[in-house]
Amino acid sequence: MDELLLPAQRLFGAAWPTVWTLAKIIAITVPLILCVAYLTLVERKVIGWMQVRIGPNRVGPLGLLQPFADVFKLIFKEIVVPTGASRTLFFVAPVLSIGPALAAWAVIPFDDGLVLANVNAGLLYILAMTSVGVYGVILAGWASNSKYAFLGCLRSAAQIVSYEIAMGFALVGVLMAASSLNISDIVRNQSGGLSHWYIWPLFPLFVVYLVSGIAETNRHPFDVAEGESEIVAGFHVEYSGVAFAVFFLAEYMNMILISALASIMFLGGWLSPWPTIPDGLPWLLLKMCAVLFIFLWIRATFPRYRYDQIMRLGWKVFIPITLVWIVFLGAMMQTRWAYLFH
Amino acid sequence: MLQLYFPVLLFILVGIGLGLIMLALGSLVSPNRPDPEKLSPYECGFEAFEDARMKFDVRYYLIAILFILFDLEIAFLFPWAVVLPEIGIFGFWSMMIFLAILIVGFIYEWKKGALEWE
Amino acid sequence: MTAQTVIFYAFAAILVFAALRVITSRNPVHSALWLVLSFFSSAGVWMLLHAEFLAIALVLVYVGAVMVLFLFVVMMLDVNFDKMREGFRGYIPVGATVGLLILVEMALVLIGGYLPAGATPSPGQTGPGYSNTSALGRQIYTDYAFPFEIAAVILLVAIIAAIALTHRTRRETKYQNPNEQVKVSRADRLRIIDMPLEKKE
Numbered sequence: 001m002d003e004l005l006l007p008a009q010r011l012f013g014a015a016w017p018t019v020w021t022l023a024k025i026i027a028i029t030v031p032l033i034l035c036v037a038y039l040t041l042v043e044r045k046v047i048g049w050m051q052v053r054i055g056p057n058r059v060g061p062l063g064l065l066q067p068f069a070d071v072f073k074l075i076f077k078e079i080v081v082p083t084g085a086s087r088t089l090f091f092v093a094p095v096l097s098i099g100p101a102l103a104a105w106a107v108i109p110f111d112d113g114l115v116l117a118n119v120n121a122g123l124l125y126i127l128a129m130t131s132v133g134v135y136g137v138i139l140a141g142w143a144s145n146s147k148y149a150f151l152g153c154l155r156s157a158a159q160i161v162s163y164e165i166a167m168g169f170a171l172v173g174v175l176m177a178a179s180s181l182n183i184s185d186i187v188r189n190q191s192g193g194l195s196h197w198y199i200w201p202l203f204p205l206f207v208v209y210l211v212s213g214i215a216e217t218n219r220h221p222f223d224v225a226e227g228e229s230e231i232v233a234g235f236h237v238e239y240s241g242v243a244f245a246v247f248f249l250a251e252y253m254n255m256i257l258i259s260a261l262a263s264i265m266f267l268g269g270w271l272s273p274w275p276t277i278p279d280g281l282p283w284l285l286l287k288m289c290a291v292l293f294i295f296l297w298i299r300a301t302f303p304r305y306r307y308d309q310i311m312r313l314g315w316k317v318f319i320p321i322t323l324v325w326i327v328f329l330g331a332m333m334q335t336r337w338a339y340l341f342h
Numbered sequence: 343m344l345q346l347y348f349p350v351l352l353f354i355l356v357g358i359g360l361g362l363i364m365l366a367l368g369s370l371v372s373p374n375r376p377d378p379e380k381l382s383p384y385e386c387g388f389e390a391f392e393d394a395r396m397k398f399d400v401r402y403y404l405i406a407i408l409f410i411l412f413d414l415e416i417a418f419l420f421p422w423a424v425v426l427p428e429i430g431i432f433g434f435w436s437m438m439i440f441l442a443i444l445i446v447g448f449i450y451e452w453k454k455g456a457l458e459w460e
Numbered sequence: 461m462t463a464q465t466v467i468f469y470a471f472a473a474i475l476v477f478a479a480l481r482v483i484t485s486r487n488p489v490h491s492a493l494w495l496v497l498s499f500f501s502s503a504g505v506w507m508l509l510h511a512e513f514l515a516i517a518l519v520l521v522y523v524g525a526v527m528v529l530f531l532f533v534v535m536m537l538d539v540n541f542d543k544m545r546e547g548f549r550g551y552i553p554v555g556a557t558v559g560l561l562i563l564v565e566m567a568l569v570l571i572g573g574y575l576p577a578g579a580t581p582s583p584g585q586t587g588p589g590y591s592n593t594s595a596l597g598r599q600i601y602t603d604y605a606f607p608f609e610i611a612a613v614i615l616l617v618a619i620i621a622a623i624a625l626t627h628r629t630r631r632e633t634k635y636q637n638p639n640e641q642v643k644v645s646r647a648d649r650l651r652i653i654d655m656p657l658e659k660k661e
Contacts, residue, residue: 018352021348024349025349025356075368075371075372078374078375079369079374080376086489089489092493094361098358098361098364099354102353102357103353106354107350116350119347120512120590120591120592121513121516121592123420124420124513124516124517124520125350128516131519131523131525132519132523135496138528138535142535157528158402161405162405164409165409165416168416172423173423175424176426179423179424179426182591241368242364242367246361246364246365307459311405312457312638315457316452319412323441323445331434333427400627403529403532403626404622404623407618407622408619408622409528410521410525410526411615411622414521414525415615416520417520417521420513421593421597422600424591424597425594425601428594428597428598433601433602436601436608436609440611443609443612444612444615446616447615447616447620450623451619
């Protein structure tokens with residue numbers, strides 16, 4: 001591999017590390033965007049089947065080209081900027097929304113050693129990046145200067161920050177079990193088969209994390225912020241064409257990120273369930289697909305929560321549960337049963 | 343350590359760049375035929391009659407303030423969780439006291455009804 | 461000039477520019493956003509000083525939480541800025557005095573504590589297993605346990621102050637208490653009363 005790259009290395013000279021890193025970044029970004037494209041199709045298909053419909057089936061065989069049709073349609077649509085909107089901020093908002101959503105992927109390990117930046121404070125970095133994502137929402141709502149957008153942005157900003165606390169506490173539990181902030185180390189500490197995964201000692205935190213993840217991404221059933229029947233589309237009601245597509249991309253990337261993190265932190269990442277079977281990237285993808293399927297399944301099954309119920313769930317149910325579990329974990333680690341929780 | 347963070351910096355730039363490129367591409371190839379009706383803010387059947395940027399419920403501010411405080415708590419919990427096996431029982435109790443003090447605040451908040459929405 | 465120096469100057473230049481824009485831009489929302497950018501660049505500078513945990517915590521706490529509140533306040537507080545600017549000049553003497561005092565104080569602190577380049581040891585090269593976060597953690601909860609508890613008390617005061625200042629109970633609004641709803645028993649809702657039989661006259 002290194003020998004094959006030598007000519008390229010000579011060509012770029014001192015700039016080679018940068019070019020090589022950029023190549024790796026593109027190797028993560030392009031499959032990710034394709035995943036988003038097909039996730040939208042899968043979502044429509046799965047929900048269709050659950051409701052005894054067939055879902056999109058016109059473009060290409062089995063509707064497999066549908067995502068591309070959608071993309072081209074969005075690109076060629078006019079971008080309408082409402083009068084009274086703050087023009088600059090109107091375009092800054094989608095960029096601020098996709099930037100962090102993409103950048104968080106820098107520290108995700110796909111296999112043992114297969115990670116772009118194996119930084120020590122990986123989990124902290126992810127939490128920081130997800131907390132920055134709220135700017136896109138707030139700015140979009142404010143810059144549009146439209147009542148529906150404004151209401152949607154208020155609601156979703158308050159919802160996102162509320163669930164971020166529960167999410168942060170859930171991550172603290174993972175850190176206690178793993179004693180490391182490095183995401184690759186967290187996965188390695190779970191090796192030894194199915195029974196060593198953190199889902200068992202941290203089960204309440206896993207549930208809290210998953211549900212908070214759904215609420216963080218403003219997905220159904222926590223989508224009052226964009227409830228079609230109430231405030232039409234929430235903070236991005238005024239966005240059209242590519243500007244809308246960027247928001248859409250960011251939302252789905254965040255969804256895939258949440259599923260990747262849930263698989264890595266609680267389901268053993270790239271590790272196989274039995275030590276006799278080799279580990280590898282396919283396991284991670286399989287786990288991610290399972291988590292994503294749960295997301296879609298929940299969307300097809302549950303009715304929408306009311307706003308007061310959402311806030312109540314976040315503050316009065318999840319935060320106490322996570323706090324109690326953190327104290328419990330910490331206390332157990334001082335006893336001789338500590339090995340059960342590592 | 344810094345070599346490790348260079349890709350992260352680059353990735354952030356790529357993320358922002360991707361957003362900009364998409365928007366630029368979209369505005370290049372898409373048509374632009376404005377008319378006053380199309381450009382008016384979305385409203386349900388009547389003319390928008392006042393500025394959309396209005397005052398809103400103080401509880402949203404309260405949520406934001408409480409979020410800052412709990413976020414700080416998380417920032418304190420992170421290093422603790424990582425080194426818990428090393429700092430032993432003393433470190434454990436110092437965090438328990440910290441949490442106990444803050445849980446007093448949480449209970450106060452709860453009892454005062456600051457978490458109620460209707 | 462190494463790549464690290466280039467990156468440092470880039471961050472520093474962005475930081476200074478953004479900080480200037482914070483105080484010069486007319487729109488408070490723009491100011492807040494420039495402040496976000498300056499926090500980001502200072503996080504970059506801290507990272508160059510190998511302060512891994514602090515740099516990311518700066519983004520997490522200041523960008524992710526504090527600035528969200530700032531934005532909430534400046535965006536949605538319905539303040540008429542033209543009205544505020546009326547009589548703006550009347551404040552110049554007071555403002556100038558306070559500004560001058562702050563300048564003098566800052567100068568005293570900086571001149572007293574000024575260290576020439578190289579006076580403090582630069583962060584040394586650390587091994588691959590070194591974690592800034594663990595190093596911090598080992599100190600905070602043991603050697604600095606007392607200041608750490610004081611931090612908790614300050615946060616508690618902040619929670620109570622925030623609620624005392626902003627929270628208003630509104631009696632006229634209706635809301636459901638799921639707790640009470642679940643606890644309802646038949647005895648609360650239904651009363652079976654004995655009625656004497658009515659005879660036909």
